[in-house]
Amino acid sequence: MPSKVSDSPVTQFRNCRILYKHQIIKEDLWVRDGKILNPESLFFVEKGYADYQLNCDNCIISPGFIDAQINGAFGIDFSSDPDSLAIGLQRVSKKLLAYGVTSYCPTVITSSPETYRQILPQIKRTNGSHNGAGVLGIHLEGPFISKDKPGAHPIELIKHCEQPCSFEEFLQVYHSLDNVAIVTLAPESCQSADVVTRLSREGIVISLGHSVANLPQAEDAVKHGASFITHLFNAMLPFHHRDPGIVGLLTSDQVPPGQTIFYGMIADGIHTNPAALRIAYRAHPEGIVLVTDAIAATGLPSGIHQLGSVTVQVDGDRAYVAGTQTLCGSTAMMDSCVRHFKQATGCTTVEALEAATLHPAQLLNIHHLKGTLEYGTDADFILLDEGLNVKRTYIGGKMVWDASPAEEMTSRPFL
Numbered sequence: 001m002p003s004k005v006s007d008s009p010v011t012q013f014r015n016c017r018i019l020y021k022h023q024i025i026k027e028d029l030w031v032r033d034g035k036i037l038n039p040e041s042l043f044f045v046e047k048g049y050a051d052y053q054l055n056c057d058n059c060i061i062s063p064g065f066i067d068a069q070i071n072g073a074f075g076i077d078f079s080s081d082p083d084s085l086a087i088g089l090q091r092v093s094k095k096l097l098a099y100g101v102t103s104y105c106p107t108v109i110t111s112s113p114e115t116y117r118q119i120l121p122q123i124k125r126t127n128g129s130h131n132g133a134g135v136l137g138i139h140l141e142g143p144f145i146s147k148d149k150p151g152a153h154p155i156e157l158i159k160h161c162e163q164p165c166s167f168e169e170f171l172q173v174y175h176s177l178d179n180v181a182i183v184t185l186a187p188e189s190c191q192s193a194d195v196v197t198r199l200s201r202e203g204i205v206i207s208l209g210h211s212v213a214n215l216p217q218a219e220d221a222v223k224h225g226a227s228f229i230t231h232l233f234n235a236m237l238p239f240h241h242r243d244p245g246i247v248g249l250l251t252s253d254q255v256p257p258g259q260t261i262f263y264g265m266i267a268d269g270i271h272t273n274p275a276a277l278r279i280a281y282r283a284h285p286e287g288i289v290l291v292t293d294a295i296a297a298t299g300l301p302s303g304i305h306q307l308g309s310v311t312v313q314v315d316g317d318r319a320y321v322a323g324t325q326t327l328c329g330s331t332a333m334m335d336s337c338v339r340h341f342k343q344a345t346g347c348t349t350v351e352a353l354e355a356a357t358l359h360p361a362q363l364l365n366i367h368h369l370k371g372t373l374e375y376g377t378d379a380d381f382i383l384l385d386e387g388l389n390v391k392r393t394y395i396g397g398k399m400v401w402d403a404s405p406a407e408e409m410t411s412r413p414f415l
Contacts, residue, residue, distance in 0.1 A: 008033050010042060011397060012050035016383070018061045019353055020373050029061055031379045034396035038375040056383055059391055062353045063371050064102025064128075064380040065334040066360040068182065069139055069230070069264055069291035071107045071307060073298035073333075078106045079308035082118040089123065093132025095299070097401035099333040100390040102380040103134040103370060105181050107293075109308045110142030110153040117175045124179050128380060128395040136364060137181025141230065143173065144185040144195075145210035151235040152310050152321050152328030153210065158189075165190035167198040180204055181364060184230040186211030187221040200225025205363060207264075208246050210235045218246045219254040222261065228363055229263035231293055232280055234271055234327070250284040262363040264291040267341040268332035270318055274344035281345045289363055290337045290356045295319055295329035339388050349388070 013029040020027065030037040030050070042048045072078045074095050076088035089106065096104060106123050108116070120138060128134030143159045150158060159173060170190060171177065182205040187196070189211070199206050208218055209230025214237075218226075229246055237245035249261050265272060265280065267290055272280075281288055292298075297305035297314040304322065305312045307329060311322040314331060321328050332340075334356055342352035361371025369378050379397035382390055393401040 009051040010037060010048065011052045011054065013054050013056050013061060016056035016059055016061050018373055019063065019350060019357075022350055022354070024060060024350055029373065029381070031397035034379050034398075036373055036375050036377050036379050059383040059385060060349070060353075060388075061373070061381050061383055062100075063357040063361075063373055064133075064382050064393065064395070065100045065338070065356045066136070066364075066371060067096075067101050067104040067292055067294075067334050067356075068136075068289060068360045068363065069107050069141070070104055070294045071109060071329050072296040073294045075296055075300055077296040077306055077308065078123070079108045079111055079115070079119065080306060082115070082122065085119060085122045089135070090132060093126075093128075093135070096133045096333075097393045097395075098390065098403075099335045100382040100384075100393055101133050101334050102128050102382070102393065102395050103136050105136050105139040105364075107139040107141050110145065110150075110157045111308060112157055113173055113175065115308075116173065120174060120176060120179070128400075130395070130398065130400045132400075134380075134395070136366065137179055139182040139184070140174065140180055141184040142210065144170070144189040146186040146189060146212050148212045149186070149210045149235045149237075151210060152307055152312070152326060154309050157309075160189050161191060164192040165195055166192065167195050170195045177202065177204065182207055182228065184209045187213045187217045187226070193220065193224045196221050196224040196226055203365070208249075211246060212237050213246055214243050215245055215248040215252065218249050219252055222249060222252075222255055222259070227259065227262060228289075229261065231266050231271065231291065232263040233276055234266065247280075250280060250287065260287055260362070262287045262289050262359060264289050264293075265341075266291060266293045266330050266332070267337040267344065268292070268317070268330045269340050269344070270332075271327060271330060277341070277344050278346075281341075281347065285347075285351065287359070288355045289359045290334065290341060292332050292334055292337060293329045294332060298331045298333065335388065335390050342388065352388070 011031045030039045126135045184207040206226040207228035207230045239247045295307050302314045313320050313322040358371045361367040383392040391403045
């Protein structure tokens, strides 16, 4: 019999298959103090054992999904109504748990300086808990984007500098970059390597999007620190064989050694044809980051909704700028995007899951904490069935959502 109970309770998730080191292996998962535990240390150093065991019924255990671009959901829009934003964030964070999302970046689209001053201070980084998914930082999408590729962004609020924009001028629009994780800009909109360099030094991810930049402009931004592409193919110049534009970054030989270009894709079956999804993925598989780009209408019936100051018409699974055929975000959730991505590309289950876990964590430089099941990382994970449907969600090793009535964990018998 083991000599003693561990100093802190240890939970053993047994009868499961875990995503570990780019494989799905038949192995137990051990958790203590909200972290993934190395069982060898428990057994051979501490002479301890599990205080609780949970039978996972042969489910797959994957790190929790990370959504790096979500504008809102369930009637909540992160770019409007600052008076009720705090409650709205709580609502979205809580409901995301049912879709396997354990952390996310609330996205604020092109807005007025006054709106930024009211909204941005309210969106703070938070740890996930039973109250909902954690907030990893704000994704600012605009206003330094191209008026030629606005998508659903209000053209009258887009900023385009005729002369190179200083970092101070750039910062003045937002008032503060506290709690900002990602900034989407068009490299031609501010015409300044200084902005990209300074943002990168601040630890902020610079993403290229809503742009008519050619490939040399995109490559120059990458050389100064840009590392992400916002919803590839959407709101940018289409691929052309003589100038592939931003899309060309996927196979560019001008990317600095050791740097990975990541690219977001809305795998909802609407924003990108499956053939285009396959082309991008096969060209640069290690860079794909699945995002939902979900809007407030997600989870709601068809009809009229809002995205910032833009009126949106939702018809089934499609969301358009009202009165047009311009798509404006999606109504998909991350679990369905993972399933569609796997089906459309023919990739493995590991590859599909890592596109929503490991890759966004690497993009945000938090892969030492999240996005994997490595020892010592946060115990934010999900249980999935064979069809990649979410059965349970855990944050810090605690169950925070369950698709079925909760099964009690049983104490390990002392034999």
